[in-house]
Amino acid sequence: MQQLPTTTLVVTGEAIGQYAELTQDFNPLHLDSAFAATTRMGGVIAHGTMSINLILHSLAKAFGAEAVVNVDLDIRFIKPVRVAETLTAGGERESGDARRYAVWVRGVEGEDRLVGVATLGPAALG
Amino acid sequence: MKTNPILFDDFVVGGELGTHQADYDDKIAAAWCAIFGTSQPEGAQGAGVAVALMMRSYLAVAAPRPPGNVHTRQRLALQALPQPGETVRMRVWCAGKEIKRESRYVEIGVQAAGDQQRPLFGGRLTLIWAA
Numbered sequence: 342m343q344q345l346p347t348t349t350l351v352v353t354g355e356a357i358g359q360y361a362e363l364t365q366d367f368n369p370l371h372l373d374s375a376f377a378a379t380t381r382m383g384g385v386i387a388h389g390t391m392s393i394n395l396i397l398h399s400l401a402k403a404f405g406a407e408a409v410v411n412v413d414l415d416i417r418f419i420k421p422v423r424v425a426e427t428l429t430a431g432g433e434r435e436s437g438d439a440r441r442y443a444v445w446v447r448g449v450e451g452e453d454r455l456v457g458v459a460t461l462g463p464a465a466l467g
Numbered sequence: 468m469k470t471n472p473i474l475f476d477d478f479v480v481g482g483e484l485g486t487h488q489a490d491y492d493d494k495i496a497a498a499w500c501a502i503f504g505t506s507q508p509e510g511a512q513g514a515g516v517a518v519a520l521m522m523r524s525y526l527a528v529a530a531p532r533p534p535g536n537v538h539t540r541q542r543l544a545l546q547a548l549p550q551p552g553e554t555v556r557m558r559v560w561c562a563g564k565e566i567k568r569e570s571r572y573v574e575i576g577v578q579a580a581g582d583q584q585r586p587l588f589g590g591r592l593t594l595i596w597a598a
Contacts, residue, residue, distance in 0.1 A: 350503070356502050359498060359501050359502045360502055362498055363495065363498040363499060363502065363519045364519045364522040364523055364526070365522075365523050365526055365527070366522055366526055368534075368536075369534070370535075380535060388522075389538045389541065390518050390519070390522055390538075390541060391502070393515075393518055393541060393543075394502075394503055394511070394514075394515040394518065397510075397511050397514040397515055397518075398503070398507060398508065398511045398515075401507070401508035401509060401510040401511040401514070402508045402511075405508070405509060405510065406508075406509040406510030406513075406548070407510075408510070409510040409511065409513070409514040409545060409548065410510065410514075410545055410546070410547060410548055411545065411546075412514075412543075412544075412545055413542075413543070413544045413545075414541070414542065414543045414544075415540075415541075415542045416540065416541045416542070416543075417539065417540050418538060418539055418540065418541070
């Protein structure tokens with residue numbers, strides 16, 4: 342498979358609050374708009390690892406559960422995700438290695454929010 | 468209970484920060500589904516819960532933290548998916564630290580095992596430490 346199927350998520354304030362509960366990450370940068378406005382982020386941002394779930398969804402959609410059981414991810418958070426943004430995750434196979442995919446999560450304008458590499462284990466490709 | 472934030476200078480590379488245990492229970496499953504939905508491909512939830520538990524372990528063990536830390540990089544190697552009802556035990560340590568371009572980078576390692584010590588996942592969180 343050359344391209345991973347895309348996955349989309351609208352990052353609502355409610356979703357950020359729910360993700361804070363899930364991870365027990367109550368950093369005010371994610372939850373307190375007054376505090377977040379005083380930081381270099383300039384406002385509330387979503388938890389970075391929320392976006393990683395979209396990459397895992399794309400991999401699972403493409404290759405099934407075996408892909409996510411045997412995956413190595415190396416992700417860099419490029420730009421913060423703001424409340425109400427619509428994110429899309431996807432990826433492309435890297436040339437010369439069927440196991441490696443360049444993966445990304447982007448905003449609606451196409452700008453990267455995170456980028457990385459997903460390396461699938463042998464079992465993932467069947 | 469430690470009250471002063473852990474500072475960059477406090478980290479010892481290779482030093483254990485602690486362990487954390489979490490149950491993959493109905494509450495965690497419901498919380499994940501509330502965000503990402505119930506019609507997910509097989510494996511997506513288990514992998515996503517692994518990510519969430521990894522974060523929980525770091526946050527529980529490396530505390531208190533100075534305000535303003537920034538998560539810049541995440542590595543994750545899954546070996547098996549946690550299963551609903553399983554207890555996940557995670558070891559957390561300082562995997563590295565360095566100053567680059569006047570920023571304090573700390574790398575946190577997490578290794579997780581499930582029931583009967585079966586290996587589940589390992590991860591590395593890279594953070595710019597605020598103080």
